[in-house]
Amino acid sequence: MAVTIAEVARRAGVSKSTVSRYLNGLYDHMGVDTKERIAQVIAELDYRPNALARSLKQKRTHTVGAIVANILNPFSTSIIRGIEDTLNEAGFNLILCNADDDPAKERDYVNMLVDKQIDGLIINTTGCNNELIAQVNQTIPIVLIDRKASDITIDTVTVDSAKGVRQAIDHLVALGHAGIAMLTLPYDHVSPRLERVQAYQAALAVHNLAFREEWLVQTSMEDEVILSKLHALLDGEVTADKPTSIFCANNMITMSVVKAIKQMGVTIPKEIAVLGFDDWEWAQLIDPPVTVVAQPVYDMGNKAADLLIKRIKGGRSSKKPITILFEPQLLKRKSCGE
Amino acid sequence: MAVTIAEVARRAGVSKSTVSRYLNGLYDHMGVDTKERIAQVIAELDYRPNALARSLKQKRTHTVGAIVANILNPFSTSIIRGIEDTLNEAGFNLILCNADDDPAKERDYVNMLVDKQIDGLIINTTGCNNELIAQVNQTIPIVLIDRKASDITIDTVTVDSAKGVRQAIDHLVALGHAGIAMLTLPYDHVSPRLERVQAYQAALAVHNLAFREEWLVQTSMEDEVILSKLHALLDGEVTADKPTSIFCANNMITMSVVKAIKQMGVTIPKEIAVLGFDDWEWAQLIDPPVTVVAQPVYDMGNKAADLLIKRIKGGRSSKKPITILFEPQLLKRKSCGE
């Protein structure tokens, strides 16, 4: 049996209330001797208050939950570091969950976290649990990160995808690429994916390049799938009918595309240029170093946590939901030619 | 105010006990009508039991904590995925924490998790909180992953570092390398680091290669530091006095070393070979693809969770602590020459 506050009180010869006050730093008007006695007993018994009991009473857990889409993605882990640091500084604990881009898992995690009475929630959402999220947000502050939720208004921290894509396409065009294909994961419910596809089309139009349906390819993450999609794209007979560059909608795609292209024995950038959205630490070690549109992920994590803490402290009656847009930045490396 | 079990009971016209039984699936001897009425009220009110209250009473949270050393390391995230999957399957929740290789953070997380009454704990420890860990382990099952804790016996899941290093050195020697340097992070408290250093020395001996103090270099992760250490190692005048290969003790070091070497304008593997401990998804995309000793990280996560669950269910009186050793595997790529 773990030692409880009652035991501490008994040994110190005081009441539970007094010990409780001590624990909560309310020793303004506490007898110095009492204080010392309690401190000593606590040290002796190595007493630690039960956080469950405390939270049950206080109705605050000082804990926030964060659900990321895919923890294997460096994008997620950088965001996590940002969230974590800000939270720690403010004295909040973090419960981290990995939805694995699975709506069912996401739903379960949201529920689990709510059940555990978290004070707030940060989600990189699959986009398939909007009703649930909206409902939870009535009671518990939620901040969405990276991905917006359509049809519901919740605090959101994300990046200006349109601007990033525009920089990417401009760069490719400037380097003489007229055939620009795009590879993306299914963009049904994931806002940045959709935005990037739309921005891609818009940017092509700006440069008077025709949008080719077959050059906007939707893929899954399986290596074989990506490989076959690339074969379809690049194995045409007529040179004029092949794209000379590929824009990848996120870093996981970029990595897989580079891997597949190498496997095909095609040279980057000579035969095909590659440009990706999202930077990651090892992008520059790749052969050739990959040109990317970088997002300030760590800062985004910071900001999301910041916003959430304000909501938690401000009470439910705060202000209207806001959206914070970060600026993307094109990092020119070697994968798009000169 | 969130809806409570009392409210559900009131509306369903039954007692709290009955609702509680329903919630816990104890409807063996429950009136079908009662059951349905409760189900309906719960659905109507969208009632969710307060996990804090429940756990406070039950003294079980169905939650385990995991503390990793560095969440930015793909090694950690793969382990996490392994832990997660096994835990989910068994109906346990996971609270994930990132100690950032900081003993103080680790200590705080351990305490936080204990306070939250977790049922078990998995730690990739800094090695600097052994007393605390041993103490907690008296009450709550702990499984160490990757890194052992010296002087205390706790369930541990790790890899046979010695064997891995041996494979690495054998490979380098087979390719004609007689000058083999090693780069490692400080190995004071981190068991695999120490083991790898020792195995490195042992393997050199086996091949009758002299151990050179100045070729075993301890570094921090800062780019500049690594760069300067490499300069010191490789800028010697006399060719005979420079190592022809570098063995990196883990993946973070490997990445940084590759980055630094490229920055120096030195060619891998022609001028210097590189071999790393730990594989990661993009190692093969690097120029040149890096030869590594891979660990079955996902499986290790699985196993650690598995072991922990058994301990949790088996009660504290289980058997003696055990150590599970996984087999490393050399993945030959291009960074060590032919």
Added chain:
DNA sequence: CTGAAAGCGCTAACAG
């Protein structure tokens, strides 16, 4: 088959 009552470990009025 169901209810009453006690209590998990803590906090928070309210007294004194």
Added chain:
DNA sequence: CTGTTAGCGCTTTCAG
């Protein structure tokens, strides 16, 4: 300056 009391929301004997 400190103690008494009454819960937080749930589970769990023990009756009936």
